[in-house]
Amino acid sequence: MSIPPNSSEGIFRTLKEEILNLTLKPGQALSENEVCTRFGVSRTPVRSVLQRLQAEGLVDVVPYKGTTVTLLRLDDIEQRIYMRIAIESMVLRDFIDVCTPILLEKVRYIIRKQTVLMEGQFSSAEFYALDSQLHEIWFKATGKQLLWQLIQQSQVNYTRFRMLDIVAVQNYEAIMEEHHRMFTAIEQKDKAAIEPLVRLHMYGGLNRLGRRIETDFREYFQPFVLPASGCWE
Template structure:
């Protein structure tokens, strides 16, 4: 019985720290103190070290000899390639979706957008709530064309892309604009405007990279790995 509890404690530390890294509550480059974690969770060093080892294996933290364990920095190149891949994949999915859409799933999309509007009118809402609602809406057309595994693969790219999207939402104050883009996508789906839909999706997914240029270069510079001069902001 003790082994089960021990394992659960280690898993709890791992899952909690991983989610806090994804939500940017533990920022890129942040030093993680074993002592602090032991005290916070009321556990010994062994489950904490096991959790940190798993986080390191998955790329969420790195241990620098004689310095300590740090949350890994974001790779802008990785993020750019993920956006490129998502645009390519989601464009194909939406193309298929126009052929199989049903009144039921269209109503689900309409409802998802309505829920986003309701959320941003709620005092003190958290950016991660909006992030999850946004992701849930996009997943609807993947599910409708039986490409849920593709969506899951895109979502699994958490180390850099998910954290970048969270940073996007944390620094975004105009959530109404994002919802407006969702409404535009919905209208183009309704009118079966394929070329307009593909252009809107591309603008929607790339907008954050353009909007956050100053944040990436100045305000949150310490969150990102140093990038080769020739590779900067080529999207």
């Protein structure tokens, strides 16, 4: 059964998706009146939606001042990348042990879908969705679904940052090259190559954006200090 778009749940899902895919940008004001007008509802359901978004860390609600989309926190993003490298390296090494021809073909299929997607008109959200499906394969295959769910539930900042990388840089070829190299390591059962490749992939967004974080997108972030080199390893 479909959820009515102007129901409380429908409004929540729409606004959450727009925040995560950067349609609503970090720091952008979110007017209660405009949301009411847009969805044709009263203030009561809108206030409930804003409270839910606040609970998930997606908006800041300041009484008598208004609501804004939360800014990105670079230190939070860096720590989540660090966590993902540690966890995903272990999961991928386990995946190599259990990887069957069918599972390998599933990985190949997602990478092929991304390649085909890039040959036509596509949205950044479509590319990101396939990227997430790819990573989910090895978490599920190794029985680490709970870990995957916890990662998804706790990475509001990281998800938006990944979208910033995809939307702003649009270097899909670099991301695809990383995927192909990871696939080769899995296919060849090269466990020693896994952690360096995961590290390269996870830090890729930070390194692709580089100094643009400080120049073009500073208003999207809480105050931060970049590494002297402007690069992450």
